[in-house]
Amino acid sequence: MLESKEMLIMRVSRLFDSNMFGSFQWLLSASLLVLMQGLAALVSAEAMTPHQTIESNTQTLISLVQQAKENKDGSKGYFYTNPNKYYTELSRVIDPIVDFPTFTRGVMGRYGTSDYYRSLKTKEEKAAFKKNYRRFVKEFKQGLMQTYGKGMMAFNGQTIKVLPPTAKDKQAITNRKMVNVRQIIINQGKEYEVIFKMRPDRDGKWILRNIIIDKINIGELYKKQFESAMTKYKGDFSTVVDRWLVDMDNESKKKK
DSSP: OOOOHHHHHHHHHHHHHSOSTTSHHHHHHHHHHHHHHTTSSOTTGGGSOHHHHHHOOOOHHHHHHHHHHBOTTSSBOGGGTOHHHHHHHHHHHHTTTBOHHHHHHHHTGGGGSHHHHHHOOSHHHHHHHHHHHHHHHHHHHHHHHHHHHHHGGGOOOOEEEEOOOOHHHHHHHHTTOOEEEEEEEEETTEEEEEEEEEEEOTTSOEEEEEEEETTEEHHHHHHHHHHHHHHHTTTOHHHHHHHHHHHHHHHHHHHO
C-alpha cells in the first residue's frame, strides 16, 4: 500500500533533519554519483550488467563535481558563479542512463497513460497535451538537475558500496527484466539502503527507471506531488508545467 503524501513528506523531513550530510538531497545525489561514475565515458556500456554499470570506477563525474566546487588553489569553483555550466555538464553525464520520458510519464500517473490521452476529445486537446508533456519532461529534468546537483556539492568520499547480484538478480538480467540494484551508503556508522530499479532499453543498454531511498519511493513521491498540483490547478496541465519548478522550490524551502 502506498503511503500518503503527508507520510512520505514526514519521512523525508526526518532525513532532512538528520545529520546525514546535512540533507536528504545528498543521499540521492551520492547514489546518483556512483551510478553515473560508470557512465561518463560510456565505454562498452551495452555489454555491462546493471551492477557493473553502477560499480564502474571512472572519475569523470567526481572530477566534474570537484572542479565545479573548488579550484586547484582552494578558491571556490565555477559552480558559484556559473551554475548553469555545471548543470549542463551534469546533464550530459546523466542523460544516457536515465529514461526521463518514461520516468516523467510515471510521475504523471493516470495523466501519463495512453488511456488518458485517448480520452481527450479533440485534435487540439491532444496537440496541446503533447506540447505540455514535452515541456514537462524538460521542467522535471531541470528540477532534478538543480535539486540534486546542488546536493552533490556535499560529496566528500563517504563509504558507498554496491551489493553483489543475487541469484534472482542474475536470472532477471539474463531475461532482460527489471533488476533492483542495491547500494549501501554508510555515514557515521549508519547504513542507508538505496535501490536502483533498472531495465534494458530497446538497444539493450541498462537504464534507470526509478530510485527507492531507505524505503522512500522517489517516483511515487513525485507522482503524489504531480497529482496534488493537478488538483490545485483544476486539471490545467499547462499551468502545472508553468508552476512546477516554482512550486517544487517552495516545497523545498518549507522543509528547511
